[in-house]
Amino acid sequence: METEAATTDNETTADVVVVGAGLAGLSATLHLLGAGRGVTVLERAPEPGGRVADRVFDGYRIDTGASVFTMPELLDEAFAAVGTRTDEWLTLVRLDPAYHARFADGSTFVVHTDPEAMEEEIRAVAGPADATGYRRLRRWLTELYTTQRDRFIGANFDSVLDLATPELARLIALGGFGRLGAKVARFVSDERLRRLFTFQSLYAGLDPMRALAAYGVIAYMDTVAGVHYPKGGMGQVARAMTAAARAAGATVRLGTSVESLERAADGTVRAVHTGTGERIRCEAVVLATELGTAYALLGRTPRRPVRLRYSPSAVVLYGHTERAGLELGHHTLFFGEAWHDTFSEIVREGRLMSDPSLLVTRPTATDPTLAPPGEDVITVLAPAPNLHTSRVDWPRITDAYRDELLHTLDKRGLHGIAESLVVEHVATPHTWASEGLGAGTPFSLAHTLTQTGPFRPANRVRGAANVVLAGCGTTPGVGIPPVLVSGRLAAERLTSPDSVRR
Numbered sequence: 001m002e003t004e005a006a007t008t009d010n011e012t013t014a015d016v017v018v019v020g021a022g023l024a025g026l027s028a029t030l031h032l033l034g035a036g037r038g039v040t041v042l043e044r045a046p047e048p049g050g051r052v053a054d055r056v057f058d059g060y061r062i063d064t065g066a067s068v069f070t071m072p073e074l075l076d077e078a079f080a081a082v083g084t085r086t087d088e089w090l091t092l093v094r095l096d097p098a099y100h101a102r103f104a105d106g107s108t109f110v111v112h113t114d115p116e117a118m119e120e121e122i123r124a125v126a127g128p129a130d131a132t133g134y135r136r137l138r139r140w141l142t143e144l145y146t147t148q149r150d151r152f153i154g155a156n157f158d159s160v161l162d163l164a165t166p167e168l169a170r171l172i173a174l175g176g177f178g179r180l181g182a183k184v185a186r187f188v189s190d191e192r193l194r195r196l197f198t199f200q201s202l203y204a205g206l207d208p209m210r211a212l213a214a215y216g217v218i219a220y221m222d223t224v225a226g227v228h229y230p231k232g233g234m235g236q237v238a239r240a241m242t243a244a245a246r247a248a249g250a251t252v253r254l255g256t257s258v259e260s261l262e263r264a265a266d267g268t269v270r271a272v273h274t275g276t277g278e279r280i281r282c283e284a285v286v287l288a289t290e291l292g293t294a295y296a297l298l299g300r301t302p303r304r305p306v307r308l309r310y311s312p313s314a315v316v317l318y319g320h321t322e323r324a325g326l327e328l329g330h331h332t333l334f335f336g337e338a339w340h341d342t343f344s345e346i347v348r349e350g351r352l353m354s355d356p357s358l359l360v361t362r363p364t365a366t367d368p369t370l371a372p373p374g375e376d377v378i379t380v381l382a383p384a385p386n387l388h389t390s391r392v393d394w395p396r397i398t399d400a401y402r403d404e405l406l407h408t409l410d411k412r413g414l415h416g417i418a419e420s421l422v423v424e425h426v427a428t429p430h431t432w433a434s435e436g437l438g439a440g441t442p443f444s445l446a447h448t449l450t451q452t453g454p455f456r457p458a459n460r461v462r463g464a465a466n467v468v469l470a471g472c473g474t475t476p477g478v479g480i481p482p483v484l485v486s487g488r489l490a491a492e493r494l495t496s497p498d499s500v501r502r
Helices: 023-034 072-081 115-125 128-153 166-173 180-185 191-196 199-204 213-225 235-247 291-298 339-349 394-411 429-434 480-495
Strands: 005-008 011-013 016-019 039-043 054-057 060-063 092-094 099-102 108-111 227-230 251-254 258-263 269-274 279-281 284-287 313-322 331-334 358-361 375-384 422-427 467-469
Touching (some): 016 023, 023 039, 023 072, 023 235, 023 284, 023 480, 039 235, 054 235, 060 313, 060 375, 072 235, 072 480, 108 191, 128 480, 180 191, 180 213, 227 235, 235 251, 269 284, 284 291, 284 480, 291 467, 313 394, 313 429, 339 375, 358 394, 375 394, 394 422, 422 429, 467 480
Parallel strands (some): 016 039, 284 467
Antiparallel strands (some): 005 011, 054 060, 092 227, 313 422
């Protein structure tokens, strides 16, 4: 399987070069290996993972990217492509409950993925009518996912005509092109419940009241399929995929940047040039990078009738504290009272939240080995406007905003956290921009109608027939499950009968 072989001191050959060892690039690698292709992976960072990574701060292993892991069966598919299983490389723990939620009025909800447990919770907190409505909502979310799984989420698009399937008619019948907030409100009347089944659209860069109901599939992934956590930290996912790829014959080179692509007269890429001056001759390339980086390497940006629109960004505090009776599960949502104003502020007005809603993650609730005995790792995520919509002076206000967020949590029941949490690092939109992420957001392009399905930037670029894209900027979109799918779709582009091989 491994095809790289030295030809000169600064020239090698490879079958397929994958640029980027995030989950998209690693998924593409495993699926390509399973199809019999040789793969060389080049990653500029010293560790794999990209947006799903972790870092050790003074003995504390802290997740510095995505922290919510759903749909592990997609990871199973990637490992199965090379004849192995996820559990041979990685230990995933199912979180029960998936979330805790706290509201401004002091009330709480525990979000279970088990239907009986969740129905009982809703009956106790919101009443029997909403408990019955939850069952109907759960069935609708499941139908929504089943309808979209293969033809919308898991398929390559070459034309808008590819939408013309029986599944499209079914999606319309399910109300998928209505508004998510209004659709969920038909099932449950309690405002707190409505938030719990719509907030996930923020992951796709959308206001829950304005998002298409089709994006209820994200709520399905969280509240029906379930949330998991990898023992050892989120970075273990990429490390496990990297180890499996190497065992299957891939060459994975970390700390190796790609500076340019060498093009032939017909537009195909015939070689990749690294930052050390090496030339790698190849048959095909997968660019599993930020979309802007991929276009820069290709020397072109596809023309679109509407300018690309990016998701909101986030401010994230990464810290640790002595375990001092903080009542926190693995994931805890703190909802502000002015929930609906939040989206207007961060999405349309480009302002910080006046009444923050926050996600606090305590992974040591599941894996105590991430910190020294008796201590906890804590991260606090606050949605924020991206750099295209906001003129916030982040270098000036970061410290003050960090303190404001901690005092907000203190007032909402995490007493003493403002004094006890040792914040090792604060990521802001400027941080994400310095890492090369468009508009300073880790959530890439928003899933608006004009950036969804066949309207999202394609994973093929005209004029570069042996190059495909993977990652959250292309098909199918943002989040760990879509990114794993994007790697598979990229591999299919290069292994289908009409793929280009020279």
